[in-house]
Amino acid sequence: SxxxxxxxxxxxxxxxxxxTVDLVIQRKHLL
Known part of the structure; x- marks a missing residue:
């Protein structure tokens, strides 16, 4: 339907x- x-x-x-949120959070942790 x-x-x-x-x-x-x-x-x-x-x-x-x-x-997307998870990726952003991971990037912030890496930086």
Whole structure:
């Protein structure tokens, strides 16, 4: 259904956002 597709998109966005935050945090620790 349409709602299910939107939900999966939101989950993917959330995961990619978390990955980006993790990368930024790792970089700050390295510097």
């Amino acid at each position: 349409f709602v299910h597709m939107e939900h999966e998109k939101a989950v993917l966005l959330l995961k990619s956002f978390q990955n």
